[in-house]
Amino acid sequence: MNILAELQNRFRTALQGLVDDPTELLAMVRPSQDPKFGDYQANFAMSLGKRLGRPPRDVATEVAARLAIDDLCDPPEVAGPGFINLRLKTGWLAGAVSTALASERVGVATADPPRTYVVDYSSPNVAKPMHVGHIRSTVIGDVLKHTLRFLGHTVISDNHIGDWGTQFGMIIYGYKHFLDRPAYESRSVEELGRLYRVVNRLVGYYAAKESLPKLREQIEKQRAAVAAQAQVVPSGDKAADKNAAKALRRGESNLQELEASRAALAASIAEIDHDPHLSKLAQAHPDIGRDVLAETAKLHQGDAENLKLWSEFLPACLADIERIYQRLGVTFDVTLGESFYHDRLAGVVDDLLKRKIATISDGAVCVFNEGQAAPLIIRKQDGAFLYGTTDLATIQYRVETWSPDAVLYVVDHRQGLHFEQLFAAAKRWKPEYARLELQHISFGTVLGDDGRPFKTRSGDTVGLWGLLDEAVRRAHEVVSTGDDAKPGGPEISAERRQQIAEVVGIGALKYADLANNRTSDYTFSYDRMLAMNGNTATYMQYAYARVLSIFARGGVEIGALREQAAAIELGHPAERGLALSLLQFSEALEQTMAEYRPNFLTAYLFEVANRYSTFFEQCPVLKAPSEASRTSRLLLCDLTARTLKQGLALLRIDVVDKM
RNA sequence: GCGCCUGUAGCUCAGGGGAUAGAGCAACGGUUUCCUAAACCGUAGGUCGCAGGUUCGAAUCCUGCCAGGCGUACCA
CATH class of the missing domain: 3.40.50.620 (HUPs)
Known part of the structure; x- marks a missing residue:
């Protein structure tokens, strides 16, 4: 069930005869930002009124009157300059929750047509x-x-x-000249990695040596240009002087950049020069850059030896x-x-x-x-x-x-x-x-924290395996501290803690990445990604574990309960709010894929988890005021858990039943 | 030079024509005889980089400027 799509359909019908193509207007039907404006709102009457040369409120009133929607919504309200506010009928929401509960796909519609x-x-x-x-x-x-x-x-x-580039030329060259045979036989991956690094550094060494004079020349030229620019006497013409000042600033910053890269090159050269082992290797292989390319070319031309090494x-x-x-x-x-x-x-x-x-x-x-x-x-x-x-x-x-x-x-x-x-x-x-x-x-x-591309303190790139280890290690700390602090004493075995830490740590890492708008850079931080509240995987996983904890505590057979298809009650605002969010899963997924942006899905799951936390505080489940209410709340818990689990599964994040 | 991206609360980031701009962290104050307090509720905090323009309405679209990142003919 996609509520938004259904509402848009109703509006499409209502707009027939008023406009030729309502598509643009229907895009202005959307969830309301503030609950006091209802659940959904249509914002097109202002522009439509303009187009038709009629007062927007009149247009809104007319469209609202034409709208056949009383099975879904309370009577529409026209507000402000011509907003049409819609509030879903609570009884209808309850029915929709029941439908979603009965569906394997927690109510999510499939795409038509599939691509x-x-x-x-x-x-x-x-x-x-x-x-x-x-x-x-x-x-x-x-x-x-x-x-x-x-x-x-x-x-x-x-x-x-x-799997076919210069990197393999490097490994082949390394294999032929620097191989540590026993190491290769016992731990081939590590040895190949070492060969790659050695050759790469030596190639870089000569490349740096070759480019250094050119860079020095460039720096001298730039320095002269800046000096000349600095000599320019203000002409009195404001615009011209401003441009001159700008050119000077730019020149200076270019110069700084060039100096910085020169320093970096010099440092990498010095590093090899000061390493007795590497400097000896460098001296013995003065043409390594050219030779590596030659090995790569031989591979591409089908040279039997290199091809054999490659496939090995x-x-x-x-x-x-x-x-x-x-x-x-x-x-x-x-x-x-x-x-x-x-x-x-x-x-x-x-x-x-x-x-x-x-x-x-x-x-x-x-x-x-x-x-x-x-x-x-x-x-x-x-x-x-x-x-x-x-x-x-x-x-x-x-x-x-x-x-x-x-x-x-x-x-x-x-x-x-x-x-x-x-x-x-x-x-x-x-x-x-x-x-x-x-x-x-x-x-x-x-x-990294410094706003520069994430590197280790020594400036190396951070290996992914180590990154995962660190996330899991920190998650383990958090899980252990939390479990130790439980009022009745620790509940989780050491082995289980390790499993939970793996799920929590990796989930945190993935989620932190996905929750950011993918088009912007993102600042990596273990502390933030593992925070237990806020928009993190951990918060979602916690909400899920709390649901399961209720089932366990109450000895609830949720599968059997689901079969009974009992009525859903949404009398409490927290129940209603949660139900509405749960029913918007379809919309969230559609929005996510329209722009291929997972952060829309994380935002949605965060809202569900938030609303569940509110519901959890305000609506006792096992001790609900009546049997009917208890059943209804258990079913809401069930749909919440399944929606969170499904949503996280799409984000490729696991859940645990206890944490 | 040209092109692409970014600039929103102290920090990290959402939102990208619609009503009073949101969240988390950090700060401050409350909530545990009650299903996980890894939580909840509240307070405080903003010239949405700057200046013009378009519009009934602009953080959002357009133009210019400022600041930063990235790319820019034989690497991937």
Whole structure:
């Protein structure tokens, strides 16, 4: 049941004859912000009155009179300049609660028509351990997948892993030169990770050394420019002087940035120079940058040795990321990485050239799209393919294989331009791609307390496994402290505490990410995410556990009670408020998927949990004033628990029966 | 330079044409003979970056400016 959609239908009928297309007006029917204006309100009479040249209140009164709605609502009220306020009949709400209780899907309608979605998310480079930067894509993508599926759509989740890039060239180079054989045989993943880090640092060392003089030159130039700008004598022309001052400020801040990157480069060079072991390795491998690229190229050209090494490394790398996914409860329908598309790349480039969509510019094959400053490059001067090539081949494969209506790419906002170019190129490529909904589901960066991208104190990226451990460790502390403080003494075994901590810790981490508007950056904080009240997973899980506690305490067989289909009573405002919220689940999910924004769902669940807490305080359940009231309240508890559990399940967060 | 994003309470963030701008944290004050006080109820706290404009109505849309982040032809 979607109440809002039903009300909009009624208004659509009522508006017939008054306007040709009421769609725009119906978007102005919405839940009321303040209960004193009813449960829902229609705000279109003001603009409609204007359009018809009639007083808005007259229009509102006329529409309200035409509205056939007395099965659902009390008589509509026209208020203020022409708001139409609607209050649902409490008896109708009670009936709707009964219907939702009897439904497996807690009253959520399925989408009509269902569509087919490919959701592309997580997509780490498998040659290195997953880090904090992968969390948002993985968590958000997984929610979109499960929510779309719950709404009745067909969804294919695809982990488009990086399994074919320079990182593997690095590991291959490391394997050939720096391998610790015993370590590789006992703990291959760790050893491959070490090889990657060593080679990466050495490559970075030489790259830094090479770019340092250029950077110094740039700094000198910038310094001179700033000095010149500072010499400019005020002309007396206000606008010109303001611009000059602005240019000076900008120049100075550019200079500062350049200085900072120079310092960072110098520091990373010094680090290796001062490390006897690494500096020796660096001296022994002066051409490591070029050689790594050569190993990568050999792999791509089908070199037998490198291909063999690659296929030996890959399972270990996959097992490593799989460990994380298992802990997070994330699964993919397919995992088709870059290597999977390797054979198609040349064909893609040829086809685009043949169709004259791609052209050769400076020796590179490019797709120039109208209105875009830079082209999508699909083959480099040296003949190598790029990720744009792979992305086009991937679209081709997905259309051939699943004929989706939409493909969602859950990727951070810095790749916005790439997707703009990619989508434009794809839509020009073949007519059937023009009809495809291609969406970049963009999200912001995870920041630390300092407002900079989240790093460890020493400046390294934060590994995802350690991040999960820390969240769980802190959750364990909270769970233990809480249980120890229970009036009757601790109730939960050590083993069970650990299980609860895992659920609470991981849930907190996921929820904190999802509750933020995905388009903005978000500031990471263990303390905030694990807070027991406020908009956190823990608060939701707690509300759920309290429901189950009532059932346990009262020896209630809730399944049997549900079968009886007893009447629902909503006499108390807290009962009515809770019931209304519970019935808005469908609306919340629809709103969430309309913009692919999980924070609408978290906001909804927070409201349900809040209203449940109020209900819990004000309406005794086991000691309700009458048997009928007790039954009705138990059923409200039941629907609350099931709605919270279902909503959290869509967010990929578990619940526990005791905490 | 150009493009995209952001600027809302002390802090972290919702809301993105509709009535008096919300929540949590932090602060202050209340509530436990009662189903989990990991809770609830209340008080205080705001030129919605600034200036114009559009509109019956602007935090929300448009223009300009200020501040920050990110991106910007052969990495992904």
